[in-house]
Amino acid sequence: MSIKGLMTSIIAAFRSPVGRVALLTAYYVAIIGLLVVLYGKGDFGATEFVYQGF
Amino acid sequence: MKRLPHLAAALAALLATAAAVVAYTLYARYSENKYVHAVAALDHGEISRGIAMEQVALRQPDLLLIYGASELVLLETEYEATRFFSTYPTGFMVFNAATKGGSSLTVAQRLAALGPELRGRRVIFAIGPAIMTMAPFGDVAVRHYEANFSQLHAFALAFNPDLSLETKRLAAVRMLNFPETLSGNPFLVYTMRRLADPSPLSTAIHFLSYPLGRLQIAILQLQDHYATVEYIHHLSAAEVTVSREPRTIDWRDLLAVAAAEQIESSDSNPYGVDNSQWPKIKELFETPAAPGSRDADFINDVTIAREWDDLRLALRVIKESGADALIMSSPMNVPLWEVIGVSERAQNTYYDLLHAVVDPFEVPVLDGREWGRIPYFSMDLASHASRKGWIYVDQRLDDIYHRRLP
Numbered sequence: 001m002s003i004k005g006l007m008t009s010i011i012a013a014f015r016s017p018v019g020r021v022a023l024l025t026a027y028y029v030a031i032i033g034l035l036v037v038l039y040g041k042g043d044f045g046a047t048e049f050v051y052q053g054f
Numbered sequence: 055m056k057r058l059p060h061l062a063a064a065l066a067a068l069l070a071t072a073a074a075v076v077a078y079t080l081y082a083r084y085s086e087n088k089y090v091h092a093v094a095a096l097d098h099g100e101i102s103r104g105i106a107m108e109q110v111a112l113r114q115p116d117l118l119l120i121y122g123a124s125e126l127v128l129l130e131t132e133y134e135a136t137r138f139f140s141t142y143p144t145g146f147m148v149f150n151a152a153t154k155g156g157s158s159l160t161v162a163q164r165l166a167a168l169g170p171e172l173r174g175r176r177v178i179f180a181i182g183p184a185i186m187t188m189a190p191f192g193d194v195a196v197r198h199y200e201a202n203f204s205q206l207h208a209f210a211l212a213f214n215p216d217l218s219l220e221t222k223r224l225a226a227v228r229m230l231n232f233p234e235t236l237s238g239n240p241f242l243v244y245t246m247r248r249l250a251d252p253s254p255l256s257t258a259i260h261f262l263s264y265p266l267g268r269l270q271i272a273i274l275q276l277q278d279h280y281a282t283v284e285y286i287h288h289l290s291a292a293e294v295t296v297s298r299e300p301r302t303i304d305w306r307d308l309l310a311v312a313a314a315e316q317i318e319s320s321d322s323n324p325y326g327v328d329n330s331q332w333p334k335i336k337e338l339f340e341t342p343a344a345p346g347s348r349d350a351d352f353i354n355d356v357t358i359a360r361e362w363d364d365l366r367l368a369l370r371v372i373k374e375s376g377a378d379a380l381i382m383s384s385p386m387n388v389p390l391w392e393v394i395g396v397s398e399r400a401q402n403t404y405y406d407l408l409h410a411v412v413d414p415f416e417v418p419v420l421d422g423r424e425w426g427r428i429p430y431f432s433m434d435l436a437s438h439a440s441r442k443g444w445i446y447v448d449q450r451l452d453d454i455y456h457r458r459l460p
Contacts, residue, residue, distance in 0.1 A: 017059065024063030025070070032071050042277030044104035046153065047201040 075276065082279035086110045089286050091117070092294040094149040095140045100285050102153055103204035104278035105167045111149040112168065112175045116142065118455050119149045121164060122180030123156035125384045125438055126447070129328070133312055133444035135451055141299040146455045155198030157185060158364035159228055165379075166217060166225075166371045167210035173376040178454065179368065182384035183404045184436035185361040187352070192359020196232060203235040205242060206274040211371075212245050213267035219249075219257065221370045226250040228364065241270060305449050312441040316430045319441070325390055328433035328440060335435055343395030352396045356403045362411050369415040380454060381412050384437040385422040391435065401426070418460040420450065 001009075013019030090110045094117055101107055111117045120126065120135070127150065132138065135148040151164070161179060165172060186192045211217065211225055226249035229236065236243045245267065248256045286294075322329045325339065372379040386401040405421050412419045425431050425446055433440035439447050453459040 021059050021062050021066070024059055025066040028063055028067035029070055032067060040277060040280070042104075042206075042274060042281055044101050044204065044206070044278055044281045046099035046102045 079276065079279060082106070082283050083110075085283050085286050086279075089289070089294055090114060090149075091147065091296045092289065093286070094147050095136055095296070096289070096293060098285070099153075101278075101282050102151070103202070103206070104281055105164075105206060105210070106275070106278045106282045108149070108151055108164075109168055109171045111151075112171050112177070114149075116146045117149045118146055118176065118178065118451060120152055120178045120180055120451075121156070121161045122152035122178075123182060123184070124152075124154045124436075125182040125184070126150060126152040126180050127154055128438045129330075129433060129440065129444070131441050131444060133308075133441050133448065135444070135448055138444070138448050139451070141297050143299065143301045143303055144452055144456065145300065148451060152180060153202050155195065155201050157194035157199060157202075158361055158368045159194055159225075160199065160202045162225060162364065162368035162371045163204070163207040163211050163229075165368065165375065165377065166214050167204075167207040168375070169210060169214060170216060173216075174378055176378040176380070178380050178382050178451070179372070180382045180384070181365070181408075182437045183356075183386055184384075184438075186356050186359040186404060186407070187386075188436060189359075189361070192355060192361050194361065194364070196234075199232050200235055203232070205239055206271070206278060208236075208242060209245070209267060209271050209274060212249055213264060213271060214375075216376070217371065217374050221367070221374055222249050223252060224367055224370070228367065241266070303452070305445065309442065309445045312445045313430060316433070316441040320430065320433070325393060326430050327390070327435075328438075331434040331438070338394050338435070343393070345392065346395065346397040346400065348395035349397055349400035352391075352400050353403050356407060359407075362407060365411055366415075369412065369417055372417060373415055379417055380460065381408075381417055381419040382450065382454070383408060383420065383422045384439065385424075385426040385431065387432040387435055387437055388426040389429070390432070394435075398426075420454075420460055 010023065013023055086106055087110055090107060091114070093107055094111065098107065108119065111119050126135070134150075136150045139147045153160070158181070165177070165179075185194060189195060208229060212222060214222070226246040230246050230250055233243075236246060245260070245263065248260045248263070316328070317326075319330075320326050320328050320332075323332045323336065323339075327335065383405075386404055388398050388401055391401055392398065402423075405423050408419065408421055425443070428442075428446070430440055431443040431446065432438060433443070450459065
């Protein structure tokens with residue numbers, strides 16, 4: 001499917017109430033997914049430092 | 055749905071996210087349970103500031119969890135407990151959660167972070183005299199504390215429902231002494247300041263912030279699960295293979311072999327200091343010291359050591375969490391301290407204070423005093439176990455696991 005065809009399908013889907021909610025849901029899930037990718041990784045590894053004793 | 059498509063979509067997206075979080079958490083817990091015995095035998099520094107694997111380890115009847123500092127991790131030797139017990143020779147293995155630069159303040163937070171999982175579970179808190187006897191003011195070095203600090207541990211302590219407000223307040227006051235560790239998270243700074251302030255208003259604000267605190271912990275725990283699963287995924291097939299080979303250990307034979315190896319590894323000096331440590335401390339031995347000439351300074355240093363207050367804090371966490379904990383101390387290296395002018399009588403101040411601090415909490419303590427004069431037990435002044443010392447420690451761990459001690 002071409003980009004133009006895809007856009008036409010999306011616009012068509014957006015006109016029906018169910019399609020609209022489905023697309024919006026996918027959009028919000030994508031945003032949440034992006035936030036998880038950007039900020040979701042924690043750091044639980046030992047920090048690099050030279051242990052010099054006392 | 056027709057009138058509010060955005061609201062319906064947002065709710066659906068949130069539900070889908072919640073379902074994904076639950077599914078991932080279940081998968082992570084499955085992986086952690088499956089590989090905890092493999093991880094116990096490996097260097098798990100990559101996840102040492104999390105709690106997921108330690109919580110799983112606590113539930114394993116054949117794993118003995120140890121917290122502590124460098125006394126139990128500095129020397130790389132086949133006699134170090136995680137290597138020595140890696141084939142479960144007597145039916146158990148050690149999960150060593152001790153870290154270089156660890157201290158009582160770090161351990162207090164790590165134990166508090168385990169939460170209700172800790173109740174009734176056996177853990178060993180391995181301590182040593184190094185911080186009390188050698189660190190300035192007997193306080194944990196800032197760089198050591200910062201290297202071991204974990205936001206997850208700190209939040210989990212602050213919002214642990216099993217801990218009293220007084221214990222949390224004492225912990226918060228101490229944690230605020232290391233502002234760099236808190237500076238990356240304004241909510242953490244705010245939480246610690248509210249906890250440290252005993253006023254009714256601050257206490258009320260702390261309780262009002264509980265939902266936000268629990269949400270922050272849930273996010274950090276999810277990140278912890280992700281880091282742990284990632285760590286597991288990068289292990290090789292050989293690394294995840296756990297073999298169990300029951301056998302009878304001849305401790306006497308092992309001791310002779312390890313002692314011979316340690317003597318060979320200490321041939322750069324006449325004091326039995328390991329060759330790896332001698333360059334760091336040899337200056338202390340350049341000028342002869344009269345016997346007992348440094349007693350007064352030593353006794354003063356040990357007595358005012360701040361680490362004792364942090365140990366009290368860790369003991370409060372242990373008691374209030376209901377842990378079946380045991381304090382296992384490394385010994386003073388008696389002959390070596392005598393060389394630099396500290397008599398055995400003065401050195402015993404460490405043991406006297408150790409019991410004075412621990413005994414009121416009714417937590418069993420094995421002080422290690424009987425090991426203090428054993429040649430080549432410690433490899434330096436800071437009581438790091440040598441190859442020979444590790445054999446004694448391994449035997450002790452075996453006795454503790456099989457309930458022959460204390």
